[in-house]
Amino acid sequence: MDSVIKAVVVYLVLWLVIRSSGRRTLGQLTVFDFILFLIVGGAAQRALMGQDYSLTNAFLVIITFVAIDILLSFVERDVPGVAKILKGVPTIVVENGHVLSGRLRRARVTEDEVLEAARHSHGLERMDQIRFAILEASGRISIIPRAPGDKPDAPVTAG
Amino acid sequence: MREQDSRSHPVREDMGFQYAFWAWERAMWVVMALVIMLALSGVLARGALSQKTVTEPGQRLSLTYERFQRITAVSRYIAKISAPNVGEASLRLGPSFHDNFQIADIEPRPIRSSAGPRGLELVFLPPAAGELAVVIWAAPRSFGVFDLTAASGPEANVAFSILVYP
Numbered sequence: 001m002d003s004v005i006k007a008v009v010v011y012l013v014l015w016l017v018i019r020s021s022g023r024r025t026l027g028q029l030t031v032f033d034f035i036l037f038l039i040v041g042g043a044a045q046r047a048l049m050g051q052d053y054s055l056t057n058a059f060l061v062i063i064t065f066v067a068i069d070i071l072l073s074f075v076e077r078d079v080p081g082v083a084k085i086l087k088g089v090p091t092i093v094v095e096n097g098h099v100l101s102g103r104l105r106r107a108r109v110t111e112d113e114v115l116e117a118a119r120h121s122h123g124l125e126r127m128d129q130i131r132f133a134i135l136e137a138s139g140r141i142s143i144i145p146r147a148p149g150d151k152p153d154a155p156v157t158a159g
Numbered sequence: 160m161r162e163q164d165s166r167s168h169p170v171r172e173d174m175g176f177q178y179a180f181w182a183w184e185r186a187m188w189v190v191m192a193l194v195i196m197l198a199l200s201g202v203l204a205r206g207a208l209s210q211k212t213v214t215e216p217g218q219r220l221s222l223t224y225e226r227f228q229r230i231t232a233v234s235r236y237i238a239k240i241s242a243p244n245v246g247e248a249s250l251r252l253g254p255s256f257h258d259n260f261q262i263a264d265i266e267p268r269p270i271r272s273s274a275g276p277r278g279l280e281l282v283f284l285p286p287a288a289g290e291l292a293v294v295i296w297a298a299p300r301s302f303g304v305f306d307l308t309a310a311s312g313p314e315a316n317v318a319f320s321i322l323v324y325p
Contacts, residue, residue: 020187051231090170091177100162106181132169144169 003048003057007064010044022108087137094133097146107135117141203324204229211319219315220250229324230302233263236295240311242285250293253278253308259323260305264296278308299323 029037048061076083093104099111114133118124122145132144165172194203201209204227214221223237242248247270257279269281285291299305302325310316 016187017191020184020191022184084173084176088180089173089177091172091174092166092170095166102162106178134170 003052003060004064006048006050007061008068010048011065011068014040014044090137091135092132093135093141094127094130096132096150097128097130099127103135109135109141114141114143118143118145202227204232205234213317213319215311215315215317217315220309220311220317222309222317222319224319224321226320227322227324228299230300231298233296233298236297238293238295238309238311240283240291240293240315242283242291246285248283248285248291249311250281250283251278251310252281253310255305256297256307256309259301260297260299262295262297264294266294 049057072086076086091103091107093100093107093109094114099114104111104114111127114130115124115127117133117140118127118130121143124130124143124145129146130143131146131150132142134142134144136142160166163174163178165174197203199206201207204225209225209227210223211226212221212223219241221239223235223239225234228234238250240248240250254276255278257274262279265281267283269283271282273280281293283291283293299321302323305321305323306318307321308316308318
């Protein structure tokens with residue numbers, strides 16, 4: 001019984017910590033982030049297993065984790081409000097070449113990272129070549145380039 | 160359109176939710192910082208606020224221990240006993256300690272030990288001079304609050320509590 005309770009508690013705490021670390025962590029995993037996740041995994045594994053390294057305990061923990069994941073996928077599918085909390089929502093950070101700087105700052109994403117995504121996905125060089133840059137719920141930045149005939153729009157007001 | 164407003168193209172935004180989430184995210188950072196501060200202070204075991212010494216009014220027995228501990232993590236107890244220069248010195252740990260804690264090591268080694276309804280009785284040879292200092296390394300086997308007792312002889316008793324985190 002305690003293995004199942006431990007697995008549920010560890011899942012919940014890991015979810016809270018990873019979710020509150022922001023989408024940066026998920027989308028732009030650096031080498032250091034990767035090592036950090038390995039350490040988090042190691043610490044969680046010790047807490048989950050304790051001194052019981054039996055196959056039964058390992059199976060119990062794995063099955064509990066997968067069962068929680070399946071349960072949450074059903075909740076995400078059927079309850080849109082909860083899906084927002086669990087997955088997050090997409091956020092536009094560049095609109096018609098104008099950077100929505102307040103959003104970028106809060107999401108802890110830099111203009112350089114947006115331009116890097118633009119170069120990587122479409123070979124774009126400047127911000128004004130971007131029609132939309134969207135920070136997806138997954139943490140990735142999607143780029144929609146401007147069409148050649150697009151005219152620049154009025155800048156977005158911050159207030 | 161203002162920056163705070165939700166767009167519906169090319170994706171359907173919910174900026175009300177997003178701003179609330181960013182606020183929650185920052186609140187969680189504060190909570191995590193507080194947890195780290197609590198850990199550094201010893202409230203989550205091993206630190207300045209965790210270590211405590213209880214002394215029997217007659218100064219014949221004192222016990223230094225960690226009042227915040229974690230399950231299965233070994234911690235140190237130092238019992239100082241004013242021992243007679245001849246004969247034997249004893250330390251009795253109450254039944255609750257015997258039931259809920261696992262002793263990993265005792266220095267010096269007791270010459271005799273026994274367990275019964277009154278707990279664990281350890282008997283030591285006294286030092287040639289001064290008080291006897293017994294160091295016990297023990298780990299809690301379950302979590303919760305434990306009210307414990309230690310005694311040396313019939314009159315020197317101390318009571319102490321330990322909070323064990325899961």
